[in-house]
Amino acid sequence: MSTAASVASATPKTDLDIARAAKLQHIVKIAEKLGVNGEDLELYGKYKAKLPLSLIDKSKADKHTLILVSAITPTPAGEGKTTTTIGLTEALNRLGKQTTAVLREPSLGPVFGVKGGATGGGYSQVVPMQDINLHFTGDFPAIEKAHNLLAAMIDNNIQNRKNTLGIEPRSVRWKRVMDMNDRALRKIIVGLGGKGFGVPRETGFDITAASEVMAILCMSNSLEQLKEKLGAIFIGYDKSKKPIFARDLKAHGAMAALLRDAIKPNLVQTLEGNPAILHAGPFANIAQGTNTILATRMGLSLSDYVVTEAGFGFDLGGEKFLDIKCGYGDFSPKAVVIVATVRALKYHGGAALDSLKQPNLSALQKGIVNLEKHLENAKKFGVQPVVAVNEFYTDTKEELEFVVKRCAELGIKASVSQVWAKGGEGALELAKFVLEAAAQQKEKHKPLYDWQSSVTEKIETVATQIYGAAKVVYQAQAQADLKTISDLGFDKLPVCIAKTQKSLSDNPDLIGRPDGFTLSVREIEISSGAGFLVPITGEMMRMPGLPETPAAESIDIDADGNITGLF
Numbered sequence: 097m098s099t100a101a102s103v104a105s106a107t108p109k110t111d112l113d114i115a116r117a118a119k120l121q122h123i124v125k126i127a128e129k130l131g132v133n134g135e136d137l138e139l140y141g142k143y144k145a146k147l148p149l150s151l152i153d154k155s156k157a158d159k160h161t162l163i164l165v166s167a168i169t170p171t172p173a174g175e176g177k178t179t180t181t182i183g184l185t186e187a188l189n190r191l192g193k194q195t196t197a198v199l200r201e202p203s204l205g206p207v208f209g210v211k212g213g214a215t216g217g218g219y220s221q222v223v224p225m226q227d228i229n230l231h232f233t234g235d236f237p238a239i240e241k242a243h244n245l246l247a248a249m250i251d252n253n254i255q256n257r258k259n260t261l262g263i264e265p266r267s268v269r270w271k272r273v274m275d276m277n278d279r280a281l282r283k284i285i286v287g288l289g290g291k292g293f294g295v296p297r298e299t300g301f302d303i304t305a306a307s308e309v310m311a312i313l314c315m316s317n318s319l320e321q322l323k324e325k326l327g328a329i330f331i332g333y334d335k336s337k338k339p340i341f342a343r344d345l346k347a348h349g350a351m352a353a354l355l356r357d358a359i360k361p362n363l364v365q366t367l368e369g370n371p372a373i374l375h376a377g378p379f380a381n382i383a384q385g386t387n388t389i390l391a392t393r394m395g396l397s398l399s400d401y402v403v404t405e406a407g408f409g410f411d412l413g414g415e416k417f418l419d420i421k422c423g424y425g426d427f428s429p430k431a432v433v434i435v436a437t438v439r440a441l442k443y444h445g446g447a448a449l450d451s452l453k454q455p456n457l458s459a460l461q462k463g464i465v466n467l468e469k470h471l472e473n474a475k476k477f478g479v480q481p482v483v484a485v486n487e488f489y490t491d492t493k494e495e496l497e498f499v500v501k502r503c504a505e506l507g508i509k510a511s512v513s514q515v516w517a518k519g520g521e522g523a524l525e526l527a528k529f530v531l532e533a534a535a536q537q538k539e540k541h542k543p544l545y546d547w548q549s550s551v552t553e554k555i556e557t558v559a560t561q562i563y564g565a566a567k568v569v570y571q572a573q574a575q576a577d578l579k580t581i582s583d584l585g586f587d588k589l590p591v592c593i594a595k596t597q598k599s600l601s602d603n604p605d606l607i608g609r610p611d612g613f614t615l616s617v618r619e620i621e622i623s624s625g626a627g628f629l630v631p632i633t634g635e636m637m638r639m640p641g642l643p644e645t646p647a648a649e650s651i652d653i654d655a656d657g658n659i660t661g662l663f
Contacts, residue, residue: 115223122143123137123144148360151398154397163402167409167434167435170597175440178217178405180486182367183523186370186523187522191531193401196373196402197403200386209643212662218515220516222372223365226659228364228374243304244273250345270329271302272300279639311626311628314378327348328342361390367519376391411563417429418541419590431482435486436483438460441459447463467502471483478540480536483509544558544561555617563595565601602633
């Protein structure tokens with residue numbers, strides 16, 4: 097039995113049990129570790145605070161080291177990127193490197209759906225876990241309200257006969273959002289009930305993590321720029337085919353006012369008392385999948401090292417981080433960590449989901465190709481990756497050794513990470529490998545494509561080089577969208593492809609390392625405020641649905657306010 101297995105079996109505690117048992121430091125004490133005076137904090141109780149944007153110093157940030165954590169193509173439960181990110185942060189601090197974790201905030205969709213919360217796990221967590229996973233400091237509600245204010249003002253303008261822009265209702269692309277998985281809201285009709293209830297039209301809901309307002313918050317460098325970007329949101333057309341933007345509705349000022357506090361990054365702590373900054377939470381399969389530019393720059397301003405993560409596999413969050421966020425934020429990571437698990441590699445080798453706890457070296461040997469592809473992809477950006485093999489207590493020594501040995505054959509350093517069971521102690525070797533990789537990285541990363549290329553060239557570059565597709569086809573709506581994008585002059589924006597996280601392809605059933613497939617682009621949404629285009633592929637939906645047995649069924653609260661079932 098491995099050390100992690102023995103610790104795990106001797107400690108039959110849930111993540112929530114471990115988080116509750118932790119002795120938290122007052123957030124002022126955590127801020128002091130970053131050289132921040134408690135008087136500068138905006139306190140949300142004892143253990144949460146907002147950091148003012150005045151603390152950001154780009155000249156300092158540019159001198160410090162950014163480390164990106166990504167992963168292989170995950171199983172439905174995820175492979176532990178956040179857990180690894182936090183554990184690596186703990187380990188670097190143990191090695192005397194002043195390090196801050198910079199993460200996304202959780203969405204209530206996964207919390208009540210399949211994956212659960214997003215605060216790490218075991219002895220590698222950010223706390224207070226319950227607060228962070230539920231409403232936290234109100235950033236998601238603020239984003240939701242700002243988004244839906246614009247939706248209300250659009251329908252009000254359509255209804256209004258005097259102060260009207262003459263918006264063509266059928267051209268309106270702006271939906272509403274809600275931070276919950278609810279498939280019944282994907283397509284709806286609004287304005288029913290007669291003249292006093294509005295003009296009937298078809299619309300729908302996206303999940304808040306997919307909101308363009310969320311993306312704008314992530315891509316903004318200041319409150320002033322946030323307001324400008326909100327004004328640049330494309331609404332639709334008037335009856336003479338003139339494009340309409342949020343600024344034409346005079347909505348952007350009020351939207352920015354709602355986001356006045358949400359634009360400030362949030363400070364919390366890890367279980368070992370190290371600083372962690374959490375801010376915003378776009379998904380990587382339907383959005384850009386990483387925290388805000390401001391949070392990352394804040395972390396780099398206040399600490400020597402920042403460990404951050406990008407959602408799902410490297411084909412999604414990793415690519416978008418390097419091609420979009422780094423372009424707008426002027427970042428370049430010194431090292432990339434790819435998180436892999438034995439169970440996921442066995443899944444990609446054909447093992448059934450319900451058999452992943454059983455030893456299966458044959459499936460592992462077949463499924464290792466998925467990891468190999470993600471490593472190849474990271475190298476295409478000119479960055480040498482390091483592999484973190486996130487250990488589960490069911491993994492055998494033979495299986496773990498196989499993964500490490502195969503990485504060594506590819507010239508990649510790999511470390512078995514035991515952060516769930518041992519916190520920072522379980523990632524000391526990984527931390528040393530990451531420091532070595534960062535020290536050797538002398539040049540900035542190379543973007544995969546030039547933003548000045550055509551939209552189709554950018555999509556096809558990602559599809560063929562990162563996903564492994566043979567070609568891309570554009571359905572009728574996507575072809576019409578390409579013309580609209582060109583007519584509006586948005587063809588020089590980067591592309592943020594919406595694609596299933598379950599496969600390198602756009603077909604969730606194609607496991608392992610598929611190649612020679614055709615990527616199908618259904619439509620292309622314009623996120624002119626955020627500054628990118630969103631090609632939607634396959635059957636991808638921007639409003640998820642709950643599973644047959646949602647995690648919400650296990651969550652409860654007692655008479656004393658103690659929550660159970662949250663993970």
